[in-house]
Amino acid sequence: ARIIGIRRVYEEAALSLGASRFSSFREITLPLLIPAVVGGALLAFTISFDNTSASLFWRPAGVETMPTQILSMLKISISPEINALGTVMILVTVGIPLIGGLILQSLTKLRRRGEPKQETQ
Numbered sequence: 001a002r003i004i005g006i007r008r009v010y011e012e013a014a015l016s017l018g019a020s021r022f023s024s025f026r027e028i029t030l031p032l033l034i035p036a037v038v039g040g041a042l043l044a045f046t047i048s049f050d051n052t053s054a055s056l057f058w059r060p061a062g063v064e065t066m067p068t069q070i071l072s073m074l075k076i077s078i079s080p081e082i083n084a085l086g087t088v089m090i091l092v093t094v095g096i097p098l099i100g101g102l103i104l105q106s107l108t109k110l111r112r113r114g115e116p117k118q119e120t121q
Contacts (some may be wrong), residue, residue, distance in 0.1 A: 002036030003029075039102065046093055 006029060014024035042109075059065055064072075073082050 002033055035104075038096075042093070042096060063117050086108070 010032075011024050014028050015021070019027070024060050059068065070082060070085065073079060
């Protein structure tokens, strides 16, 4: 969905200025896609914890995923390891979007400072 929202004029401008297709993708399209890719990865990571039952049935023998390992640890007792793991998971799923938002906000402020001021008539 994000790639549809990227205007083609940016890539066409880079191509008209002599950039190769690969460098225009690397310098223009990829940076515009990174927020969507990171958001999709975080969403997939979060949803994967909801599919514990699917992980139990479809995982290969000898492979432990994090949700199945947490479930097996909870069957025995609640240990400090589970509490620490839960804290880390909360920090990751809440902290990364917050840090990303702060970085985006600071980059937006820096970009606005670098723009020339428009004169009003």
